[in-house]
Amino acid sequence: MNILILGGGGREHALAWAIRQNPKCDRLIVAPGNAGIANVAECADLNILSRAEVLEFAQENAIDFVVIGPEAPLAAGVSDALRDAGFLVFGPSQAAAQLEASKAFTKEICDACDAPTAAWARFTDATSARDYVTAQGAPIVVKADGLAAGKGVTVAETIDQAHQAIDAIFDGEFGEMSVVIEEFMEGEEASFFILCDGTDCLALGTAQDHKRVGDGDTGPNTGGMGAYSPAPVLTDALQDQVMAQIVRPTAAEMARRGMPFQGVLYAGLMIKDGRARLVEYNVRFGDPECQVLMMRLGGQILDLLLACAEGRLTGMSVNWADDHALTVVMAAQGYPGGYQKGSIIKGLDSLSETSFEMTFHAGTAAEDGQVIATGGRVLTCTGRGATLAEAHRRAYAQVDAIDWPQGFCRRDIGWRAL
Ligand code: AMP
Ligand code: GLY
Numbered sequence: 001m002n003i004l005i006l007g008g009g010g011r012e013h014a015l016a017w018a019i020r021q022n023p024k025c026d027r028l029i030v031a032p033g034n035a036g037i038a039n040v041a042e043c044a045d046l047n048i049l050s051r052a053e054v055l056e057f058a059q060e061n062a063i064d065f066v067v068i069g070p071e072a073p074l075a076a077g078v079s080d081a082l083r084d085a086g087f088l089v090f091g092p093s094q095a096a097a098q099l100e101a102s103k104a105f106t107k108e109i110c111d112a113c114d115a116p117t118a119a120w121a122r123f124t125d126a127t128s129a130r131d132y133v134t135a136q137g138a139p140i141v142v143k144a145d146g147l148a149a150g151k152g153v154t155v156a157e158t159i160d161q162a163h164q165a166i167d168a169i170f171d172g173e174f175g176e177m178s179v180v181i182e183e184f185m186e187g188e189e190a191s192f193f194i195l196c197d198g199t200d201c202l203a204l205g206t207a208q209d210h211k212r213v214g215d216g217d218t219g220p221n222t223g224g225m226g227a228y229s230p231a232p233v234l235t236d237a238l239q240d241q242v243m244a245q246i247v248r249p250t251a252a253e254m255a256r257r258g259m260p261f262q263g264v265l266y267a268g269l270m271i272k273d274g275r276a277r278l279v280e281y282n283v284r285f286g287d288p289e290c291q292v293l294m295m296r297l298g299g300q301i302l303d304l305l306l307a308c309a310e311g312r313l314t315g316m317s318v319n320w321a322d323d324h325a326l327t328v329v330m331a332a333q334g335y336p337g338g339y340q341k342g343s344i345i346k347g348l349d350s351l352s353e354t355s356f357e358m359t360f361h362a363g364t365a366a367e368d369g370q371v372i373a374t375g376g377r378v379l380t381c382t383g384r385g386a387t388l389a390e391a392h393r394r395a396y397a398q399v400d401a402i403d404w405p406q407g408f409c410r411r412d413i414g415w416r417a418l
Helices: 010-020 051-060 071-075 078-084 103-113 126-136 159-171 236-256 289-297 300-309 388-401
Strands: 002-007 027-032 065-068 088-090 120-123 140-145 153-156 178-183 188-197 201-209 212-214 218-221 226-229 262-272 275-282 324-332 357-361 364-367 370-373 377-385
Touching: 002 010, 002 051, 010 027, 010 289, 010 300, 010 357, 010 377, 051 078, 065 078, 065 300, 071 078, 078 088, 088 262, 088 300, 103 120, 103 140, 103 178, 103 236, 103 275, 120 126, 126 140, 126 159, 126 178, 140 159, 153 159, 159 178, 188 236, 188 289, 188 300, 201 236, 201 289, 201 300, 226 289, 226 388, 236 262, 236 275, 262 300, 289 300, 289 324, 289 357, 289 377, 324 388, 357 388, 377 388
Parallel strands: 002 027, 002 065, 065 088
Antiparallel strands: 120 178, 140 153, 140 178, 188 201, 188 262, 201 226, 212 218, 226 324, 262 275, 324 377, 357 377, 364 370
């Protein structure tokens, strides 16, 4: 098969690395890719947000299967354009991608299918939103809905903070906005990844990430500084509860609305007293959660993604080894604020690449025979082992072998489970 993966981060490096291991994969192209991906696949310079450009590329290269990594091309309808032209695609339609793009949409779906989640209300003006917060009290969560989605979440400790967040959204640069106010949920967060083929759903795996930039979960939020899988807090019983009360009802409601969800559903969950509630959905693999999942799944992922795209998940199963994986993100100093690009990363050649240790590249490019940093999150050092401690040791051994003074990482990834 000729396979095209869209994206160029650590998630796509991990996907490419795992898919490459499957004998069904003949030719593998990743667009745009990065310096690490170039070691396992061809990289193609392509504007992955352009439906026309992606379609033309897929036609010219006789692509049999397209795997869409990030959310932006999904929200831009690239999967629809490809499917309409007859391509086999892994990734939801633009309509179904609203489960990530719109907080209010997800809340409406949860209400319609009675899925447990935080109580919520939506406002289109600041005064009613402020009055609601005053009546509810703090802590409370304020989320921008619409185009700023994903960037505008404030977990407010005080009514004052919540009011400021509301004002910022309505004064903001985002144009027409609405705000979703949610009950603050206490508990432990974990991520659950489920394949959905439009009708059926298959639990793929669990992970936990570390969103804050600093050791001890301090400092500003990031896209994720590390992750590990499995997430012990998501017991089999809890996974069953989530499948029965949240995931399957969501899939059924989406199908009922004529927008069946086909792809990976990433359920962010809050767990307390042996019960899980939905925090949010994403419509793609998490980054860096994908790295730990792929490290554990290996080449079978291609068969699973194909079954998902072809609507034949029923009867499929995931072969899990009794193993653990852990990944540590190396980021450019300054991230998630401003950071410099172009610094040289050394020591990568000394790293072994096996099914137990892989440094996936997140933001790198090759320049004059050297690897340079091109992003905020730059490398994801990933280890696997029989225990989480072993995976942890292997991941940090990679970190310690990399010579990159302009980078940093958290030293405590996995602390909660270790
Ligand atoms: P979201 O973009 O909706 O995932 O929100 C980002 C982060 O804010 C989540 O990962 C949670 O840590 C936190 N968060 C969001 N909604 C809530 C909620 N209702 N209660 C508590 N924490 C929340
Ligand atoms: N690591 C969080 C995300 O991918 O959204």
